Amino acid sequence: MVRIDKILYMITCFKIDSSLLEQYQYSKPPKNLIFSDDSILVLKRLGAISDQSFDNNDYEQLIRYVPLGRERFLLENISKHSQIVCIADNPKCSICQMSKQCDYNNRANDWKELNWKKSQL
Numbered sequence: 001m002v003r004i005d006k007i008l009y010m011i012t013c014f015k016i017d018s019s020l021l022e023q024y025q026y027s028k029p030p031k032n033l034i035f036s037d038d039s040i041l042v043l044k045r046l047g048a049i050s051d052q053s054f055d056n057n058d059y060e061q062l063i064r065y066v067p068l069g070r071e072r073f074l075l076e077n078i079s080k081h082s083q084i085v086c087i088a089d090n091p092k093c094s095i096c097q098m099s100k101q102c103d104y105n106n107r108a109n110d111w112k113e114l115n116w117k118k119s120q121l
Contacts, residue, residue, distance in 0.1 A: 001049065001050045002048065002061055003047060006048035008067070009046075009101055010046065010074065011066075011067070011070055011074055014073070014074070014077035014081075033063060033071060033072075033075060035059065035062075035075065035078075036082070038079070038083070038086075038088055039078045039079055039082055041082065041088055042078050042082045043062075045102060045103065045104035046101070047101075047103030047104075047108060091104065091105075093105045
């Protein structure tokens with residue numbers, strides 16, 4: 001499942017804070033986009049995609065939900081966000097511009113609760 005509202009929210013947040021706005025915002029859709037594992041984790045944490053396993057068919061569905069010409073912009077910014085803010089083992093939710101809408105930060109997903117409980121043991 002892909003949530004278009006979350007995808008659009010991410011694009012809007014990245015537009016506010018992006019120096020790459022003009023260069024990448026309306027680029028031609030690249031072929032064979034590859035989402036890194038860290039980028040997929042950011043999408044799952046925000047709630048843009050479900051936390052179930054993600055395969056090649058899901059990539060195609062995800063790209064269909066991204067507004068035409070914004071694919072590269074979104075991918076570049078998700079990648080940057082995963083390296084600086086939404087780090088896999090230690091996310092910095094307190095400085096994240098998307099934390100109010102983030103399922104991970106708001107404990108809206110079952111997987112967050114499971115990971116939370118494991119860390120408390």
